[in-house]
Amino acid sequence: MYAVINSGGKQARVAVGETVEVELLASEPGDELRLTPLLLVDGEEVVTDRVALAEAAVVAKVVGETKGPKINGFTYKAKARARRRYGHRQRYTTLEITGIESAAAAGSAAK
Numbered sequence: 001m002y003a004v005i006n007s008g009g010k011q012a013r014v015a016v017g018e019t020v021e022v023e024l025l026a027s028e029p030g031d032e033l034r035l036t037p038l039l040l041v042d043g044e045e046v047v048t049d050r051v052a053l054a055e056a057a058v059v060a061k062v063v064g065e066t067k068g069p070k071i072n073g074f075t076y077k078a079k080a081r082a083r084r085r086y087g088h089r090q091r092y093t094t095l096e097i098t099g100i101e102s103a104a105a106a107g108s109a110a111k
Contacts, residue, residue, distance in 0.1 A: 003037035003058050003100050011038065014058060014097045021066060021092040031062045033095065040102055047102065056102045060095040067091055 002015040008023025027033065035058040040047040047053060068090040076083035 001042045004039040024091045025093045029064045033060045059099040063094040
């Protein structure tokens with residue numbers, strides 16, 4: 001069984017036991033989050049109905065925060081001696097997927 005979740009404007013395919021990095025969330029390590037899936041696949045059954053997905057949930061535990069790679073940028077304007085260097089390092093929240101809950105109604109509503 002796996003699900004597709006949406007967090008921070010990006011989608012990720014998750015299964016139980018996996019760790020995934022999502023955009024920074026306002027939560028502490030050890031907190032439990034319940035995310036609403038966009039898609040739920042259980043063997044041959046695929047659930048995409050919004051009503052059925054509203055009853056389903058992906059349960060995740062916050063492991064901690066990490067940082068992405070350093071990105072160096074440089075801008076300049078020709079013939080004006082104007083230039084600027086900058087750097088950016090995105091912060092992420094690491095989640096461990098502990099469970100995917102699909103209500104019994106989620107399976108019957110998809111049919």
